Amino acid sequence: MNNFAISPPLAWVWGAIFAFLTVSSLTFYLVSRKRPGKLLDELQLRTRSWWYMALGIAVVTLGPPVLGTVLVAYVSYVALREMFSISGFREADRSALFVAYFTIPVQYYFAFWHDIEPFYYFIPLVMSITIPFVLVLSGNTEKIGRSMSLIITVLLLTVYMLSHIVLLFNLEIPGYTIGAGGLIIYLVALTGFNDVFQFFWGKLLGKEKILPLVSPNKTWAGFLGGILSTAGLGYGLRFLTPLSGGAALITGLSLGIMGFVGDAVLSAVKRDLRLKDTDDLIPGHGGAMDRLDSIVITAPVFYHLLTFFIKP
């Protein structure tokens, strides 16, 4: 079988996504010509950014794995650079930051070749030993503990966790023909729509705040409505995966909860740094990490749930 042939379910999903984006862009364009306004400018800006993001995800899910790997690795790079830029590092940390960037090609090399053991120990072990020692060599011990832990944490979030997506390219699943593209679009769709569901249910029914001191916009209704809707979506989209109905429900529910966790963690970090967004890289959306906060957590969780459920 041709490796790069697009399977029918995947073709349908991508057809729907691009049809939806086309309709949105056209609608906003036509309405803005009749009644221009600030809200519409914002919506148009956001939709245009979604086009670029959708094209990127399309390349990852439909293109050859090597191209997808390079693209995901580059997303890691942008996210890592963004976190390094806002986290308030010391001048003495510069050489450690320089070393940290080189984890990306190494980690994604292991991910691409499915070299699973070094994939798991490279950052948690090798870098956890290397980075603190490079910091020690700088000779400045003031607040060195903060840098030691923060550089590793940021590496785990933006490189280690995100690189699990690439493992999906090499997963051998008997009887499953859609391929990695189906798994990745399932992960991305559930993670993305979970954000939307949580926002929607929160606006609709939200009263009781769930994390009042960290993120005043998050409510219990948003959280519960969100994870249940995501579980439903996971069930509905299971034709993209090898999962059974029950397994898809559990996966959807878990990704919903984990998406919330990622969102909450980055919200707390942003609050501490007194930032609304991590950057202004993506017009209408904020920084790269504002978009990736959930998927960095859901990607490894999805990979492990999947390998657990499909174990013969």
Added chain:
Amino acid sequence: MKQLFQQLFYALIVRPWLRLFIGVRFENREAFDRVEQFIVVANHNSHFDTVSIMAALPGYKLRKTHAVAAADYFGQGTVSGTAMNLFFNSILIKRNREAGEPSAIDVLDEHLKKGDSLILFPEGSRGQPGVISDFKKGIAILLQRNPQIPFIPVYLDGFGRVLPKDKWLIIPLVCKVRFGDPMRAETQDIDSLLEVVKEAILRLKHKDERDRNSF
């Protein structure tokens, strides 16, 4: 030949590298479309400053734009001097001039009279990141002698982290080149001219409260 080399070099190598890998973002590059001749005035923290401004220029304007640099620092040896000329069309000025030589101001003024554009760092040398030190008077004298030439204020945000003074390791971090609209100073007084230029750069600095300079 040199023009072609510079256009290709900046468009195909420097600009993509700055954008994709270092994390440089350009704001209001359109400022250059509206003016024929200009003086770019920027704050100065890093060796990245000149190359980032050159990378923002429309290709056809590169050839007639000169970066102004100190001869005693960059002119040592033929390699450095040649490279500065090849990449930045540098005008090397002497900070300590001997008797009988034309002053730096006269050299720059001559280039402006020929229709060329300049990139100037009125702080003189690369100071503390995020701190704009006192301006040297040269920029004001040039603007006074050439009132028809607009200046384009630039605030370089974050380059002092990417490559600070006296360091050689380049660390990719998000940074911005923020161009202001071309301006003509309405005054002829040297001190008020300096004030106008500095104000224009500070306004750009305060456009974004995010601090990309401190570690």
